[in-house]
Amino acid sequence: MIVACVSVFSGLMYADTDVVIDLSGITQKNASTDVNNGITVTSTRKSQSVTYYTGGQLRFYKGDGLTVNSISDNIVKVTFTSAETSKNTLDGLISDQNGVIASAGNTAQHAEFSVSSPVDQFSFINTAQVRINTMTVTIADGGTVTETVAAPVISPADGSELSEGNNTVTIGCDTEGATVYYTIDGSVPTVESDMYSAPFQLTSSATVKAMAVKDGMNNSPVSSVTYVYRVQGVFSLVTSEDELVAGDMYIIAAAEFDMAMGNAVKKNNRPAVAAVKFGNNIENPSDQVAWVQLVRQDAGWALKVTNGDLSGQYLYNPVNDKNYLEGATEIKAVATIVVSDAGVATVKFTTNISKNWIRYNSSGDLFSCYGSGQSDIALYRKVSETSAVATPVIVADDENNVTISCETEGALLYYTIDGSAPTDRSIPYQPFSVDRTTTVKAIAYLGEESSAVATLEVKVPEMMSLAEFLDQKPADKVRVNGPLTVIYQNGDYMYVTDGQGSNVLCFGAVDDVYVNGNTLQYLYGRYDEFKGLPELAGPVCGPRGEDAGEVEPQTVTSLADMSRYALNSYLTLGAVGISGVKENNAVFTDSDGNTYNAYLNSNYGVAYPDDQTVRYYVTGFTSVYSNGKDVSLQFTPVSFVDEGTATGIVEISSDNDAECETVWFTIGGVRVESPTVSGVYVRVQGSRAEKVIL
Structure with a gap:
């Protein structure tokens, strides 16, 4: 058994996981969905009032309904709490499935509803107004630790700049067979979103989010990246009115700076036209830059914005006491434009309003209309689509x-x-x-x-030792310095040690095959925990070092001593009985009757022995299981050796034992030099073999 807190249904044992629901996501039109656990909570309006979330509470009126659904048919309990003491308490919340859902010790501020076996849906109805502060859905996962699909990897990296010809986005996932869903509008993806099947191109700035799903596993965390799309082109400083051409695109910039980033014409303090000025060129303005198109009007120009806040509108100066630039769908003001040889542009609206001169306010970092003062502006004209020189x-x-x-x-x-x-x-x-x-x-x-x-x-990861990595638990990718010695690897699972008492499980696509004793100069990765077990996630292995010799497990003869070993410690338990095998779970018992939970990771390619009438030396790693509120220590085996027969020694023969060399083996059958580490060993001399405990 792998959990400290279990539920028993029809003779089967299930591990309980509590899922805390985000109440703020529940309205009459929206549901709260926990994608990792497949839980969705919706409100059904049965009254004329509206379910809503405010002040940390979800408020339901009389007659409103609440439904909890699970895609895995594994709901066993729903728990509510309320801060209300006199009215709007949980007394008004009842089960809508009488005979299926039973209440247990409900009070005004605490209500629990449970079932006798896991179901796919709970539903409730309010007999009076109810205010809920917390809601927890307890699910049973069948006694196994369900793994989570790896988070999708979106490329290019977050913050990258895209442009024409450099705008392809790819999404991958380290979990084989997973299906990826994505969005490009910043919304959280679901299985109803676009399914990723091939790289795609973006033509504007976007936030791409992706999640991956696979049957039998929890959905992945959502990955998110944000891109700025740059409009490629060559832009020249306008130095004469002769360069003003009807229909051409121009950008307004501050003339006084060699480089001014983010200068903007603003509508009521919101950006409308932004520019980046560099010498006599504008370098790759983003699609958030609003272009000003010149429209000839009599003896002047109308300034039409083609994108941004004021897209499709014409700029004008609305009132005397405000210096904002506004936009209108029709032409409300015509401007005269005079440009000096140095590139200083004088843009004035021909209106009766005194604040009619577009100027740059350096303190406010914006363009507005003024009657005098402020800073000069410049116009930049787009003269070609792309440069003849390729982007580095x-x-x-x-x-x-x-x-x-x-x-x-x-x-x-x-x-x-x-x-x-x-x-x-x-x-x-x-x-x-x-x-x-x-x-x-x-x-x-x-x-x-x-x-x-x-x-x-x-991005240069921070460097630290393995002990510091386990202590500091860095969320970002770091470099764990070695030398680090490999203890065990099976596919994406690899245990390493620093040889100074710190071990860690590395989980992810390891790029090579390693055996016990191989060393690495360093590892890149980030700290993660799976059900409470520390992991180095997404490992990238550094160069190999000189082999350090095989790492031998420490031997534990009394399971009562197990708790003093750090997580991911490499041990041999001996000898223990095995019982209570159910799928990947079992219980180990030593000769003194001490017990310990075991969880066999099927990805390691080992299985519990069929014969459970004998005792075994079991080699593996200390582990842990946490369901969010309870913690259970456990052991993850990687090999089993029958106490009575299996020593790993194929044949022993000699005519004269006394003249034969003494040879030592671990209990797993691996030959070692004269042992210096405490443990259980087999000493062989000629045809004689005996078990020795040091």
Whole structure:
């Protein structure tokens, strides 16, 4: 048995998992869904009132219904609490399935409803107004620890900039056979969302979210990345009215800065037109930049915004006492535009309103209308769709070595590492490395023409020892320094030790095959816990080191001593009886009657012995199971050796035992030098073999 808290139905034993419901997601139109556990809670309106969430409470009126559904048919109990003491208490909440759901000791502030065997649905109805503070659904998982599908990996990485020709998004999942669903509007994906089948292209900024599902496993966590789509093109500073062409696109920028990021025309303090000014070029404005299209009107120009907050509207200055720029679907103001040789643009609306001059307010970082003062502005005209110089490609390897390349032959590369936009005055490119998380930007020049700017955030994981990793539990990817010695590997499961008392289970797609005694110089990964067991998730293995020799398990003869060993400790239990086998679960019992829970991971390729009338030496790892409120220690076996017969020694023969060399074996049959670590060993001399406990 693997849990401290169990439910028994029809002679079967189930592990209980409590799922806390997000009450804020429940309304008359929406449901609260826990995708990891397959639970959905909906409200059914039976009265004229509306179910709603406020002040930390879900409020139901008389006659409103509440339904809990499980895709796994495994609901066993639903528990509610309320902070109300006199009215609107839980007394008004009753089961809508009399004879199926039974209440247990309900009070005004605590109500439990349970069933005799797992079901797919609970439903309730209110006989009076009820206010609920918490709701917990208890599910039975059949006595097994259900694994969770690996979180999808979306590429390019979060924060990447996309552009035409560099806008393909791929989604992968390390769990074989999993199906991925995704959205591109920032909403949480469900199985009703688009199913991922092939890479796709984005043509605008987007937040992509993805989740993966597989039968028999919990749905994955939701992965999320946000991209900025850059409109490629070459933009030139307007230095004469002759460059103003009806129908062409222009960007308004602040003239006084060599580089001004995020300057914007704003409608009531919301961005309408944004620009990035760099020298005489605008570098890859995003799709959030609103283009101003010039429309000829008599002796002036109407300024039509083609996207952003004011897309399709014409700019004008509405009132004297406000300096906001507004938009209207019809032309309300015409502007005159005068441009100096230095590129300073004077844009004035020909209206009676005194605040008619578009200027840049540096303190507010916005463009508005003024009667005087503020800063000069400039206009940039889009003169071509793309540059003749290819955008550089920045690549960083696992050692944080950075390389930059460009497909344009003869182009010169320059880069920055401080987040600033690169120019031909920046650092000339040579291969380099970084020792901390760094934003690298690169640009290519061929003569006077330049490429678009490429950007890559090189994330350098923090470095720490295995002991620090287990103590600090870092949520982000880190580098765990070695040497680390492999104890055991089976597919995606690998145990390693630092040789100083710290062990960890690495879970994920390991890129090679390792055996006991192999060493790694380091591991990349992030801290995770599966049902309370510490893991290094998503491991990326560093180079191999010199083999350290086989790691031998410590021997435990009394199961009463098990609790003093750290999780993931490598042990041999001996010898123990095996009983209560149900699927992957069993109970081990030593000669003194001490017991210990066992959970056999079917992914390790081992099974409990068929003959449970004899005792076994069991080698494996200490583990734990937690259902969120109760914790049970357990043991994960990787091998079984019959106490009486199996020693791993194939044949022993000698005419003269006294003259034969003494040879030592572990209880699992592995030959070792003269043992120095406490444990159970087999000593062989000629035809004689005896068990020795050190």
